[in-house]
Amino acid sequence: MNLSKVLQINGDKYPDREALLFGEQRITYRQWNEQADHLARHLQQKGIQRGDRVVLMMPNLPDFAILYFAILRAGGVAVPINARFSREEVAYILEDCQAGGIFVHEKLFPSVAELAGMQPSRFHVKTGPAEGSWESLEDWKTSSPSGDPPWFDPTTLTGEDEVDVLYTSGTTGCPKGVRFSHSNLLTVGTMIAIEFEVNLGSRVLHMMPLSHSAPLHLMFVSAVIVGASHVFYPTFTPEVFLRLVEQGRITHFFGAPVAYLLSMGEPAFREADLSSAKYWVYGGSPLSKDQADAIADAFGKEKLVCVYGLTEAGPSGTLMHHRDYHEKSGSIGRRGALFTEIEIVDEQGQPCPVDRIGEIRLRGEGTMLGYLNRPEETMETLKNGWIYTGDLAFRDGDGFFWIVDRKKDVIITGGINVYPKEVEDALTSHPAVQEAAVVGLPHPTWGETVTAFMVPKPGANPLDEDGWLKEVRRYLAGKIAEFKIPGSVKMLTGLPRNASGKILKHRLKEIGTEADSYV
The missing domain is CATH 3.30.300.30 (ANL, C-terminal domain)
Incomplete structure (x- = not known):
């Protein structure tokens, strides 16, 4: 099984179900599948072959979802990148992944306009009108690919084929490309669908950047697998978040802790009807117990879930339902998520006893294939199937894991x-x-x-x-x-x-x- 096949199946099973929503725009699963197939043929006409990488510099909009699957449908590998990256950062990634082409949203275009003359990619496409060497995505959508190349059969993709490359957030310097397979994404997407009850009637709100692993691999892919509806918005703002949840009857949302903290401070928060929410999911940075308690009290501990993981692990890791263990707020939970193992080990790789600080390591079917072009760093991080996270933690007498800090952030004074x-x-x-x-x-x-x-x-x-x-x-x-x-x-x-x-x-x-x- 591969992700392209999942969309094709859903296009047949749920042809009229709303799949992609933004403002007044509504795209059904059948339309999503057909548009991805159409653009895939344009990509093949441009010479994209199995395993070729294509960069996506797009905000959270339906076009992102369509292009992501068009790349897969052509046999390519999607490389979603941060919409805020500078021209130099985009140029670095294009070179690092040897991109066959790039898609850019017109609002982001000015920062990368000159790249068409500097990069050997086969095509440069932007939304809106064509400009210079940049073609128009709208022209691709409305025109038929010329010629009759031997179209790639996406059913030949296997679970072991590479599906995307995500660049780490670069909190400590130059980002690294992390390679994933179709099997990796199907594993972590299924994990979230089961753990958080994402199903056919779910409405998942995407406001966190889809260039990052949790929003893309967990929330987006899980919703694709089950045929749920995707509600998009390009950026997060507290007031828009509250309005979309209320008006869109959102059932699932993943956000960084700061998204919840900012929303709690909005004047409209007290009056907002957020009753449709089934799960509020947070992760990406640690919270103090006081902060976690405040969010749980505001959004409802019966719906709030903390997730901990690592891009390199899929992401997969642990989760904690506040409804079950509210007294352990600030912890990352006591068990690995579905399909995932977790341990705390010492410098020799031996399990640490209770209350002893060590490094978290994770193992599961969502684990990355490796870093792109960095075999030595892959070997340092991925050992015998375990991802060594660099996060220091201990496990208390009740079995709960508590993050102490990043290994590289420890201060020695x-x-x-x-x-x-x-x-x-x-x-x-x-x-x-x-x-x-x-x-x-x-x-x-x-x-x-x-x-x-x-x-x-x-x-x-x-x-x-x-x-x-x-x-x-x-x-x-x-x-x-x-x-x-x-x-x-x-x-x-x-x-x-x-x-x-x-x-x-x-x-x-x-x-x-x-x-x-x-x-």
Whole structure:
């Protein structure tokens, strides 16, 4: 079985069922299948063959879904990339994956317009009118492919064929391409359909970027598998989110924690009718217990689920239903999701005892084929079928897993390890702190100094950074060990994040290093 075949089957079984929705636009499963097939023939006319990679730089719109399957229908490999990438980043990916072509939305076109003359790709296509060397997607949609090439038979694709390449979020630098097979996606999509009861009557809202693994592989693919309806919106804003859930009778939504936190602060939140929701799913970055409790109280703990995973694992990992274990808010759960194993191991790869910090490793049928063009890094991450996540955690006496921090983010100050998440959780419990991130910055004496970047809540007492430092030291005294208390505090209006909501700690280190101050 392959994903292209799944869409063809659903086009036959549910021809008139609404599949893709955006504003007033409605596309049925039969139309989706037919349009993907039509564009696949254009791709083959351009020379796209089995295994060729095609880049998609598109926001969350029906065209994304149609083109994604058109690429698969032609035997190609889809490479969805972040809509916010710069020209240099797009050029890097086109070269890295040796793309046979690229599709770009017209609103994103100005940032990459010059690439047609710089890249050897076989075609460059944009939505809207043609421009220079860029062809028009609308022209492709309304014209028949010329010539009569030997059309590729998509039924010959197997579960082991490559289906897409996702580039990691690049929170620490240059992104890496992660390769997946049809079998990988069918596994994790089925996992979500079963775990979260995604079915024929479901209406799944896509507001998180479909260039990222959880929105694409979990929510999008699961909805395709069962023939559910997809509701699209290009970007997340709290007010639009609340309106779409209410008007669209949304049943399932996945968002980064910040999406829920921002929505709770909207004036319209109290009056919004969100009763259609069956599952609110969050993941992508850790939450403190206070934050997790606040979201559960606002959205309903009976519907809220925390998911933990890794792009390289599909993503697959763990999940925790707040309805069952509300007292364990802040944990990532006590079991692997369907088809997934999880362990915490030491440096020698041996399982850690209760309460001992080690590295999380994951194993399942959703696990990546490997990194693109990076065999050494593949071997470092993927060992004997296990994905070594780089996340440090421990398991408590009740069997629940608790993330401590990223292995690479551990701060070493005066020879002592400090785990930033512990400090961040303490900081965000302050009634005037909206969010906080902690990093280690170079220090001439201690090696690194614990540095907090904080965003105050609206209406908080105005303090300069020296004032906040004194307040932080006062507040944290007795809550955490003295050596963990930040030696420097920097105030921001917002923390830098990537499109999936993850905090860019390498950018914070750049900001802190530019300031070049030690306390």
